[in-house]
Amino acid sequence: MDKKKPKKVFVQGAIAPEKIAQSIASHQSKTNIGAHSIFLGQIRADEVEGKTVSAIDYSAYEEMAENVFHEIREVAFSKFDITCAHIYHSLGRVNTGELCLFVFTSSAHRKIAIEACNYFVEEIKSKVPIFGKEIFEDETHQWKMNK
Amino acid sequence: MDKKKPKKVFVQGAIAPEKIAQSIASHQSKTNIGAHSIFLGQIRADEVEGKTVSAIDYSAYEEMAENVFHEIREVAFSKFDITCAHIYHSLGRVNTGELCLFVFTSSAHRKIAIEACNYFVEEIKSKVPIFGKEIFEDETHQWKMNK
Amino acid sequence: MKVTIKYFGMIAETANKTEEVLDVAQGLWAMELKDMQIKKYGIPDPEAVQLAINRDLISEVELKEGDEVAFLPPFAGG
Amino acid sequence: MKVTIKYFGMIAETANKTEEVLDVAQGLWAMELKDMQIKKYGIPDPEAVQLAINRDLISEVELKEGDEVAFLPPFAGG
Numbered sequence: 001m002d003k004k005k006p007k008k009v010f011v012q013g014a015i016a017p018e019k020i021a022q023s024i025a026s027h028q029s030k031t032n033i034g035a036h037s038i039f040l041g042q043i044r045a046d047e048v049e050g051k052t053v054s055a056i057d058y059s060a061y062e063e064m065a066e067n068v069f070h071e072i073r074e075v076a077f078s079k080f081d082i083t084c085a086h087i088y089h090s091l092g093r094v095n096t097g098e099l100c101l102f103v104f105t106s107s108a109h110r111k112i113a114i115e116a117c118n119y120f121v122e123e124i125k126s127k128v129p130i131f132g133k134e135i136f137e138d139e140t141h142q143w144k145m146n147k
Numbered sequence: 148m149d150k151k152k153p154k155k156v157f158v159q160g161a162i163a164p165e166k167i168a169q170s171i172a173s174h175q176s177k178t179n180i181g182a183h184s185i186f187l188g189q190i191r192a193d194e195v196e197g198k199t200v201s202a203i204d205y206s207a208y209e210e211m212a213e214n215v216f217h218e219i220r221e222v223a224f225s226k227f228d229i230t231c232a233h234i235y236h237s238l239g240r241v242n243t244g245e246l247c248l249f250v251f252t253s254s255a256h257r258k259i260a261i262e263a264c265n266y267f268v269e270e271i272k273s274k275v276p277i278f279g280k281e282i283f284e285d286e287t288h289q290w291k292m293n294k
Numbered sequence: 295m296k297v298t299i300k301y302f303g304m305i306a307e308t309a310n311k312t313e314e315v316l317d318v319a320q321g322l323w324a325m326e327l328k329d330m331q332i333k334k335y336g337i338p339d340p341e342a343v344q345l346a347i348n349r350d351l352i353s354e355v356e357l358k359e360g361d362e363v364a365f366l367p368p369f370a371g372g
Numbered sequence: 373m374k375v376t377i378k379y380f381g382m383i384a385e386t387a388n389k390t391e392e393v394l395d396v397a398q399g400l401w402a403m404e405l406k407d408m409q410i411k412k413y414g415i416p417d418p419e420a421v422q423l424a425i426n427r428d429l430i431s432e433v434e435l436k437e438g439d440e441v442a443f444l445p446p447f448a449g450g
Contacts, residue, residue, distance in 0.1 A: 017168040017171040017172040020168055021164040024164040024167060024187065028164075028189070028244040028245060028246075031191060031192035031244045032191060033189050033244075034191040035188060036189060037184075037187075038184070038186075039182070039183070039184055039185075039261070040182065040184075040185070041257070042174070042182065042183060042253075043178075044180065044255060045178035058370075058371075059302065060371075061346065061366065063349055064346055064349040064364065089371060097174075097175040097176060097180075099171075099175075100372070106189075108191060110186070114186070121261075121372065125372045128369060129302065129346070130369055130371030131303030131369070133303070143304040143368075144370040145342075145368035145369070145370050146368065146369055146370050146372065203448075205448075205449075206381060207449075208378065208380055208424065208442055211427040236450075247450070248450045268450065271450055272449055273447065274447070276380065276442075276444050277447055277449030277450075278380055278448055279381075290385075290446075290448070292420075292445075292446035292447070292448050293447055293448055293449070293450065
């Protein structure tokens with residue numbers, strides 16, 4: 001049932017730690033869950049040729065991205081016996097130290113929750129049209145790309 | 148540095164979602180972190196011969212457990228390039244739907260954070276002298292064991 | 295026939311636009327359109343540019359009236 | 373010589389105690405003590421019982437005065 005609901009993935013700006021606590025708390029009524037796996041992406045203050053990243057400005061091909069997120073969910077629910085899965089990704093500016101990605105999977109058993117979480121993270125990194133502009137302290141920038 | 152501090156792992160009763168948010172928030176000043184991996188154990192309302200689990204009452208050989216947690220940390224920090232790692236486990240009664248285990252690892256890169264988190268979970272399950280009494284709704288009980 | 299082109303990230307920056315509608319020849323292939331626009335705007339590293347036609351990652355296709363063609367630089371989510 | 377014995381979980385429940393100090397023969401091996409106590413209290417599934425001597429999981433050792441011997445049922449953390 002959970003997988004049928006259309007899900008809004010993108011959030012404006014950084015993801016607040018309180019949002020994560022709320023997501024966790026809202027699963028305490030689901031007593032068939034034994035394990036949650038969570039992945040969080042945080043903006044690193046990388047150094048590039050003597051300049052330090054101070055933020056990433058995320059943009060996306062939103063309509064396509066929402067489709068791809070939906071497909072990833074469908075495949076994940078067919079591959080893994082998870083009870084639920086939630087994904088949030090930032091758009092706009094996210095400063096170093098702040099969170100830009102929140103993946104949350106739950107299952108009766110730990111290995112399934114963990115494998116599903118990893119699957120989501122890898123799929124999101126490789127398949128979703130999200131673009132990141134790394135902004136340096138002097139407001140110059142370079143474009144990030146996933147390896 | 149983080150790994151040298153003696154860490155208190157056991158907490159009385161369930162682990163609150165707010166504690167997880169606080170842990171996450173306290174890492175936002177560490178701008179060398181790019182990825183966090185979190186595992187949460189939640190009490191399932193398992194059915195056993197027609198009776199439903201309503202809580203697990205955890206006990207431990209605490210002095211030995213703290214040593215084992217410390218050894219697991221030492222090995223994990225030597226195996227994985229993580230910036231920090233935190234473990235919390237409940238003692239006493241934890242009701243179904245509540246959290247009994249919180250493992251939190253952080254690294255510059257996602258694969259390291261994820262692998263280290265899994266390592267902690269497996270090590271904790273197999274090596275730490277923690278005991279769990281599954282309490283049914285009628286207050287009878289059976290002893291849990293990890294597979 | 296008219297097609298809508300969308301540019302994202304580094305490509306939008308280079309082309310200095312995020313969207314345009316072009317009137318192109320009937321039967322034009324997506325890859326041909328890609329080559330045209332890459333030359334026109336001097337988009338660097340063309341091999342790293344992926345096309346999405348009507349939100350699907352395909353490029354070996356003949357364009358149709360009203361298609362939405364997106365020029366996508368390398369992904370950087372997460 | 374005196375050794376302190378600790379019981380945990382299901383074993384403590386079966387023995388109906390969590391700790392006792394026993395006066396045992398010099399040179400007693402840990403495994404011998406295990407067998408004695410398992411018989412005495414009728415502890416089920418002896419193969420699943422692990423011993424920790426002074427907080428280390430070992431059992432192939434001769435006991436010494438003052439040792440702390442823990443009887444541990446299967447672990448259930450997490």
